[in-house]
Amino acid sequence: MNKSIWQELCSRSAGDVCQLAVDYCIITDREHTELITAVQELALQDKNKVLVTIDHDTPNSTIEVGANQRQLINWAVKEGLSMEKCRGVGYLRYIEHYAQPGQLVVGTGTHVAGLGAAGVLGLTVTDAALLDVLKTGTLTVTVPQVLTVAIEGALADSVMTQDAALLLVQALEKAGVRGKLVLLQDSDSTLSLDQRYDLCHLMQAAGVLSAAFMDTAATADVVFSLDDVRPVTALPGALENVRALADMQGIKVNEVFLGGCRGGKLEDLRAAADVLRGQKVAYRVRLLVAPATSDIYIQALREGLIDVFLDCGAVVMNQGCSACWGKAQGTLDKGEVMVSTGSYNYAGCCGDKEASVYLVSPVSAAKAAVTGVLA
Amino acid sequence: MGHTLAEKILIHNTGVADCKPGDIVISHPDCVMFHDIYTTNVYRKFKEMGFTKVWDKDKVVIMFDHLIPTCLPLDADHMKHGYDFAEQFGAKQVHVADGICHQLMPELGYAKPGDVVFVTDSHTTTYGAVSCFSTGVGYTEMAAVLGTGEMWLRVPSAIKIEINGDLPQGVTSKDIALRVLGDLTAAGGTYKSLEFCGTTVDKLTVDERLTISNMAVECGAKVGLFAPNKETAAYSGVDFADIAWLHFDDDAVYEKVLTYKAEDFVPYIAAHPFVDNVKPLSELEGMRIDEVFIGSCTNGRIEDLAMAAAILKGKHIAPGVKLLITPASRSIFKEAIAKGYVETLVEAGAMFTHPYCSLCEGRSGGLLSDGEILLGTNNRNFLGRLGSTKSETYLSSPAVAAASAVTGVLTNPVSLK
Amino acid sequence: MEKVFEGKVWKLGDDIDTDIIIPTQWVTLDTMEELKTHIFEPLRPELAASIRPGDIIVAGNNFGCGSSREQAPEGLSALKISCIIAKSFARIFFRNAINNGLLLIECPNLPDHCEEGDTVRVEINHCIYCNGKEYAIPSMPDNLFEIIKDGGLVKHMQKLNHLKQ
Numbered sequence: 016m017n018k019s020i021w022q023e024l025c026s027r028s029a030g031d032v033c034q035l036a037v038d039y040c041i042i043t044d045r046e047h048t049e050l051i052t053a054v055q056e057l058a059l060q061d062k063n064k065v066l067v068t069i070d071h072d073t074p075n076s077t078i079e080v081g082a083n084q085r086q087l088i089n090w091a092v093k094e095g096l097s098m099e100k101c102r103g104v105g106y107l108r109y110i111e112h113y114a115q116p117g118q119l120v121v122g123t124g125t126h127v128a129g130l131g132a133a134g135v136l137g138l139t140v141t142d143a144a145l146l147d148v149l150k151t152g153t154l155t156v157t158v159p160q161v162l163t164v165a166i167e168g169a170l171a172d173s174v175m176t177q178d179a180a181l182l183l184v185q186a187l188e189k190a191g192v193r194g195k196l197v198l199l200q201d202s203d204s205t206l207s208l209d210q211r212y213d214l215c216h217l218m219q220a221a222g223v224l225s226a227a228f229m230d231t232a233a234t235a236d237v238v239f240s241l242d243d244v245r246p247v248t249a250l251p252g253a254l255e256n257v258r259a260l261a262d263m264q265g266i267k268v269n270e271v272f273l274g275g276c277r278g279g280k281l282e283d284l285r286a287a288a289d290v291l292r293g294q295k296v297a298y299r300v301r302l303l304v305a306p307a308t309s310d311i312y313i314q315a316l317r318e319g320l321i322d323v324f325l326d327c328g329a330v331v332m333n334q335g336c337s338a339c340w341g342k343a344q345g346t347l348d349k350g351e352v353m354v355s356t357g358s359y360n361y362a363g364c365c366g367d368k369e370a371s372v373y374l375v376s377p378v379s380a381a382k383a384a385v386t387g388v389l390a
Numbered sequence: 391m392g393h394t395l396a397e398k399i400l401i402h403n404t405g406v407a408d409c410k411p412g413d414i415v416i417s418h419p420d421c422v423m424f425h426d427i428y429t430t431n432v433y434r435k436f437k438e439m440g441f442t443k444v445w446d447k448d449k450v451v452i453m454f455d456h457l458i459p460t461c462l463p464l465d466a467d468h469m470k471h472g473y474d475f476a477e478q479f480g481a482k483q484v485h486v487a488d489g490i491c492h493q494l495m496p497e498l499g500y501a502k503p504g505d506v507v508f509v510t511d512s513h514t515t516t517y518g519a520v521s522c523f524s525t526g527v528g529y530t531e532m533a534a535v536l537g538t539g540e541m542w543l544r545v546p547s548a549i550k551i552e553i554n555g556d557l558p559q560g561v562t563s564k565d566i567a568l569r570v571l572g573d574l575t576a577a578g579g580t581y582k583s584l585e586f587c588g589t590t591v592d593k594l595t596v597d598e599r600l601t602i603s604n605m606a607v608e609c610g611a612k613v614g615l616f617a618p619n620k621e622t623a624a625y626s627g628v629d630f631a632d633i634a635w636l637h638f639d640d641d642a643v644y645e646k647v648l649t650y651k652a653e654d655f656v657p658y659i660a661a662h663p664f665v666d667n668v669k670p671l672s673e674l675e676g677m678r679i680d681e682v683f684i685g686s687c688t689n690g691r692i693e694d695l696a697m698a699a700a701i702l703k704g705k706h707i708a709p710g711v712k713l714l715i716t717p718a719s720r721s722i723f724k725e726a727i728a729k730g731y732v733e734t735l736v737e738a739g740a741m742f743t744h745p746y747c748s749l750c751e752g753r754s755g756g757l758l759s760d761g762e763i764l765l766g767t768n769n770r771n772f773l774g775r776l777g778s779t780k781s782e783t784y785l786s787s788p789a790v791a792a793a794s795a796v797t798g799v800l801t802n803p804v805s806l807k
Numbered sequence: 808m809e810k811v812f813e814g815k816v817w818k819l820g821d822d823i824d825t826d827i828i829i830p831t832q833w834v835t836l837d838t839m840e841e842l843k844t845h846i847f848e849p850l851r852p853e854l855a856a857s858i859r860p861g862d863i864i865v866a867g868n869n870f871g872c873g874s875s876r877e878q879a880p881e882g883l884s885a886l887k888i889s890c891i892i893a894k895s896f897a898r899i900f901f902r903n904a905i906n907n908g909l910l911l912i913e914c915p916n917l918p919d920h921c922e923e924g925d926t927v928r929v930e931i932n933h934c935i936y937c938n939g940k941e942y943a944i945p946s947m948p949d950n951l952f953e954i955i956k957d958g959g960l961v962k963h964m965q966k967l968n969h970l971k972q
Contacts, residue, residue, distance in 0.1 A: 069712075073712075073741055074712070074714050074741055074743075074749065074754075074755045074756030075755075075756060075757060076461065076754045076755070076757070077754075077757060078757050078758070078759050078760075078777050078778050079759070081756075081757050081758060081759035081762065081777065082759035082760060084712075084759075085680065085759050085761075085762055088709075088710055088712075089710060091709075092709045092710045098709070100709075100712065100739070101712055101713075101739070101741045102739065269466065270460075270466075299470075299473055301458060301459075301460070301466075301486075301487075303459055309736050309737070309739075312736050312742070313733050313736055313737060316727055316732055316733050316736075317733070321727060321732075322724060322727060325720055325723060325724055328486065328487070330458060330459055330487045330744045330746075331723070331744050332459060332743050332744050333714075333741035333742055333743045334736070334741070335741070338459075343459075343461045343754045343755060344459040344461065345459045345460055346460050346461055346462070346463075346465070347460070347466065348460075348463065348464060348465070348466040348467055351466060366460070366463070367463065
């Protein structure tokens with residue numbers, strides 16, 4: 016059996032340049048048309064190592080996106096590649112159906128670190144590097160420095176790992192982690208896979224190479240306690256502008272988004288449903304719910320969660336990236352405010368550039384949907 | 391002298407002693423509705439006309455079905471105008487994302503047997519299924535009706551469509567609609583009342599009737615009416631005895647009568663790019679498709695989803711095909727969950743969305759790119775309506791759509807293993 | 808507008824669709840004065856300039872079929888024709904025309920028995936006279952006629968609301 020990516024990295028010193036075998040190369044429908052054209056002209060080193068995901072904009076918002084998706088679908092069918100077609104967010108589909116601890120996965124997206132929840136090393140690569148991996152099956156890697164972070168303690172009521180992740184990004188930026196590999200330790204062994212995903216997937220925003228949960232014996236460089244985490248929001252513009260919800264002055268909300276890989280996992284939907292059960296969405300507020308994957312959608316159906324959302328007046332859309340990718344579902348008008356469980360809050364990330372997106376946890380989002388204010 | 395169903399309802403509504411095709415009468419709508427696409431226009435025209443309140447707040451409905459989830463600039467602004475209209479001018483009912491308006495109107499009892507209803511949308515003919523005289527109007531007209539409670543109508547001449555016998559297996563009411571449209575052609579019903587009867591029609595469920603009435607406008611018809619029976623009366627929450635006057639008169643004058651034997655029907659396809667370009671499925675079987683859409687005010691109801699779920703249960707859609715399914719209302723969504731259809735359809739590979747106009751309105755949500763071919767259960771396949779002008783759209787029943795999603799080519803559900 | 812009037816006939820055929828009445832590229836023109844010069848352009852480019860106020864258009868079946876664009880009846884209104892007589896009208900066009908102050912008269916027999924340049928006499932609610940023959944037309948309620956006389960539905964409603972105050 017091949018060595019796991021962790022064994023490979025541990026056997027080398029930081030700064031060494033090496034060729035590592037890639038287990039999966041993820042190609043999504045958000046790739047540039049040029050890259051989509053280029054991959055089709057390649058002789059693939061190993062067709063079994065390619066996963067095509069049609070997930071960011073489903074059903075496609077524009078003719079142009081549809082054209083890219085069609086190219087990828089036809090290519091995947093012709094080449095016999097693995098494909099996750101319109102079945103939800105690719106990273107979570109990967110964790111559900113492909114992940115083995117110790118794998119190395121590459122993609123061009125900025126949330127591939129989320130795979131670290133399952134002990135997979137996800138690395139973001141350039142278009143050129145992606146093409147190279149497809150041709151050779153290997154990735155040239157400079158062995159990174161490692162920073163070990165111990166996650167300890169327990170979350171208080173109504174606090175979620177999405178809150179913790181925003182604070183962790185801040186903490187790691189201060190700790191100077193640019194370019195490092197963050198290995199997270201679940202010190203008390205209490206974190207679920209969904210929670211681990213939340214703690215990994217935003218970490219690239221802190222400038223880290225990637226992040227993953229690993230049971231290492233190493234002494235933690237940083238200890239992050241969940242005990243003190245309180246509900247927070249990332250203010251419009253950047254993930255780093257984090258503020259405690261308790262300090263917010265009651266921002267009036269037009270739309271609430273509950274979904275995507277950050278807020279549409281099963282535990283997220285359960286937590287939000289607990290808030291929304293028996294309640295109604297506030298007058299003039301739009302609540303958009305999108306389960307992250309087909310598997311999650313089906314389990315949410317079985318648990319009655321989708322009924323809870325429908326009964327409270329929500330719009331329940333199909334599995335996928337939905338409003339987080341910001342192209343077609345729930346786009347905002349100028350001056351509107353969205354409270355979102357998505358992963359983006361830059362200007363124009365979901366509709367008009369003069370709209371505002373506040374990132375919160377699923378519980379906080381559900382509360383905002385009921386009250387109509389972010390507070 | 392007898393009357394057509396349309397004449398009967400208009401006499402009932404307007405109070406005229408008698409009427410004949412071509413007469414212009416003043417109707418008093420029992421309900422009017424405008425949807426989010428036109429809220430801004432209606433709001434502005436209403437103010438411009440000098441009105442300050444609607445004529446009857448209990449008879450005005452506003453529905454948000456085209457623009458939620460929002461997908462283009464100003465979608466939210468149109469909704470804002472809808473709320474503002476309701477608040478400022480005294481409309482009571484605003485339905486937000488509860489479903490496609492043409493499903494909600496009959497489902498929620500806004501459109502009832504014997505009523506006259508106007509809506510700012512061409513597919514308002516749908517409520518003829520529950521014996522409601524309902525038709526589409528422009529937004530200027532809607533603004534005036536909202537202020538006055540009156541609207542003039544020209545009494546339509548009528549075409550009787552009589553279908554007798556039993557439909558073959560795999561043939562649905564959508565196939566009836568397509569066959570009749572193909573025979574009448576796109577202008578063949580202009581201004582007319584299409585009135586459906588016969589032993590086959592008598593047995594059609596409300597869902598099946600709604601599909602046929604919905605498509606009546608595709609040949610230019612003003613209304614597409616059915617006589618009520620106990621089942622349709624119960625659906626509308628009315629006592630059948632109270633609407634028994636809405637029956638076919640033997641001596642009514644029909645401009646034309648089309649008579650069909652149900653046994654002669656087959657699954658039909660409306661081929662690109664005209665709704666009346668209707669061919670038997672057998673002529674097109676095996677043609678490649680790229681995307682399948684099951685939904686719309688034509689075929690997004692529980693029986694349609696049941697049909698799709700029965701075919702897709704335990705199967706998976708073809709590798710190259712995208713499948714988009716949109717129920718017609720919130721209550722249908724919930725019923726489909728309760729019956730396990732949603733799980734079956736998602737398991738089979740579908741994108742299952744909230745009830746709204748979805749791909750049928752061609753603004754977002756699954757638009758076709760150059761060269762792609764869609765098979766849809768919706769009502770229009772005009773050039774470029776659902777995406778690129780270099781794409782093609784074919785229309786069918788939900789059964790044909792589901793079977794074709796499995797194989798990736800146009801497929802008769804009866805032949806699917 | 809009078810209940811009885813005469814006008815010179817411009818003759819058109821069946822299925823005059825709204826794209827013929829006003830092609831898509833012109834519907835966004837800012838004013839009706841600009842737009843009206845393009846009326847019937849694809850079919851008869853010279854026609855819009857030839858039509859004089861008070862003239863009458865006579866056409867075949869299904870006049871105004873196709874899209875629901877209100878610019879079609881609005882543009883025809885701007886040419887100040889006194890009415891359109893056709894064997895039949897598409898439904899939405901018919902309503903949009905009335906709402907824009909344009910009189911439409913359905914008359915199945917006249918179009919086959921008149922020529923371009925003929926003069927016809929219209930008696931609203933009664934009949935049309937042409938070349939010595941009489942053609943029956945459907946009745947129109949006074950309030951509908953009032954809408955046309957007032958210049959369309961918006962102005963008509965403004966008048967009603969003003970009277971009420």
